[in-house]
Amino acid sequence: MTLKGVLELLEHHPEHRNNVDVSSKAGGQPSGETSVTVRQGARSAFLASLWCRQQGPMLVVTPRPDDARRLHDQLLTYLGEDHPIHLLPEPEVLPYERLAVDANTTNQRLTALAALATTSKIASDAAEAYPLVICSVGSALLYTLPPELMAGVFPATGELSVWKKGDRIRIESVLGQWLELGYHNEPVVEAPGSFSHRGGILDVYPTGSEWPLRIELWDDEIDTIRYFDPVSQRSIRPAEEVRLAPAREQLPGLADQEMVAARIDALDYAKCGEEIRDRMAEELSQLTSSPNPETLSFYNGLVNCSHLMEYIGADGLVVLERSGRVEAEALELEERFERMREAREERGELPVNFPSPHMDWEEFSNRLEGVPQMQLQTWVGDDEDKIFRSxxxxxxxxxxxxxxxxxxxxxxxxxxxxxxxxxxxxxxxxxxxxxxxxxxxxxxxxxxxxxxxxxxxxxxxxxxxxxxxxxxxxxxxx
Structure with a gap:
């Protein structure tokens, strides 16, 4: 469904149109910042209007995960599911826990990050529609992959991870690149992030794709590329190319190896027992060659150093929804995570100087100053919003x-x-x-x-x- 007619009607309200104009002009101005007050019930209508006017990617940061999910659902109601509106969810795994992040959560995160990356200055030529991404501040604080890599630029060659009809390929080289991007080999592809190989047929399920793709080779040349149904195996429609974004948010083999080595050298195991030392030594020795997917999120702060603001170009816009509450929630998370770290260090479960998977609020604020932004205040009294009434x-x-x-x-x-x-x-x-x-x-x-x-x-x-x-x-x- 969509409420396009409602948004068009709101364009005839001069004050609403002025608020949208002022906010959209913050995009394209480095460190541009403005503030708008809108009633809580009308925030999704205002943000939908703003996104329709925005000439660049737009990121909305909410205080809590539930706020982000509700806002995402409401924006889909106004704009429809055919538009690039993405939720960037928080991993349900707490910091310093050796647990795997849910596959659906990972795919949602990577899909949203890839949408932002492919419309940034790195790959702007490929952009057809600018994405609208909604996340909680806890999600925004996480270190992540660099936008170049999420846009499909392979670090070893500097070229896009794209394979087209007519290209000549070496199967071993292609499969090796897919493995480095976090894709895993399966007998049959059933979920995003998997691939299979049978003779001259390569199946791959790209991150964020509705359907997997099948590449058929004639000798070493790509003869056909088609989307297919993984259940019936029937072709859906032809495609001109296969374009892959990473299938995992932690790719130790493609990380800055000097940075990773320096962080490993800084670890202090003085309070750790022999069992913890041996376990971490084994995991770290396999981190870049054959990492355990179950523990990758545990090492997020060790291998990732990029942040969400790198995905927002000069034409983008970051909206802080209830900025005071966003800051308060970030500081609360920071305090909670620090207590968790200290408790684990005291018990000898975590070495001192182990990198945090999150940046702190001070660093986030500094990063935020470099991008266009606006503050959307939604806790208002009856006389503060002159446009919308209850x-x-x-x-x-x-x-x-x-x-x-x-x-x-x-x-x-x-x-x-x-x-x-x-x-x-x-x-x-x-x-x-x-x-x-x-x-x-x-x-x-x-x-x-x-x-x-x-x-x-x-x-x-x-x-x-x-x-x-x-x-x-x-x-x-x-």
Whole structure:
């Protein structure tokens, strides 16, 4: 679904349009910063409008993971799932734990990072649409792979990890590159990050791809490339190329080896027992050649040193949603992680000077100063947001709903209701003598007095008064 018609109607509100203009101009200005106050229920509408105007990638940082997930879902409601709107989730594994990150979480993170990387200055020619990425501050603090690598630039050659029809290849060389990018060899590809090889057929499931790809060779030349269904093995459609982003967020073999060696040399095992020393010595000896996937996230701070701000170019924009709360949450995480580190060091489970997988708030703030940014304040009183007003919550008061909709129609107010009970609400309104439009999406501006029911979910609604124009609704209730 999409609420494109609602966003188009908001463009006719001069103050809303001015807020969006001011915020979008922060992009393209190094260290540009602005602040906008919008009611909590209307933040997703404002951000959707801003992204439609933004001429570059946009990153929204929220205080907590739940905030990021809800905002991501609401933005999908406004903009639709066909647009490059990504959630960059926090790994569910705590720092200094030897546990593997969930495969779906890893794929989501890598997909979002690759979307940002391929629209940055590194690979701007390949960009067709600028991504909108939402993450919590805990996710933003994590060290990660460099954007060049996420954009598909292979460090050994400086060339893109792209294979096209007509290319001549050496199978052993290609498979070696796929392994270095974190892809694993399987008998059959079933999930992103896997590949298989059978004679002159190479199957690979790229990070972020809906379907795997099959390369068929004629001798050493790529003859055909096709997307296929991994269940039925049937072809879906032809493709011109295979473009791969990394399949793991920790790639020790492609990390800066001098940096890794220096960090290993700085480890102090004075408080560690022999068992911990031997275990880490074995893991570190295999880290670049044959790392254990189960422990890779444990060594994130050892092998990664890039940060999320490197993915935001001069045309990008970082939005801090409730900046004060973002900072407070970051400082709380920093304190909690430091206590975890100290406890493990005291128990001899972790060597002193073991690199943290997260940067601290001070470093993040310094990195943030180098990119265009804005602050979106959403905890506001009734008199602070001059554009959006609260909408009425009915919660079973259906007689009030019918009466209010009659009143809205009499005043040329358009009503758009996003509900999980579309059929039932339509029945109640029609029994009250109100004509409704049941639709899957709202693609165009609603006319005065029209009532639309859309199947979906939004946490909060809002109302807005619109300037005088006989062709437009006097106001809109969402």
């Amino acid at each position: 909408s009425t919550q009915y919660y079973g008061k259906l007689e009030d709903l019918v009466a209010d909709v009659h009143r809205y129609q009499a005043t040329n107010t358009a009503v758009v209701a996003v509900t999980q009970h579309q059929g039932r609400v339509a029945e109640i309104l029609e029994l009250g003598g109100i004509g409704v439009n049941q639709v899957d999406s709202l693609e165009s501006i609603p006319s005065p007095g029209q009532v639309f029911l859309i199947s979906g979910s939004l946490r909060d609604g809002w109302t807005v008064e619109l300037p005088g124009d006989s062709k437009l609704p006097k106001s809109l209730v969402l």
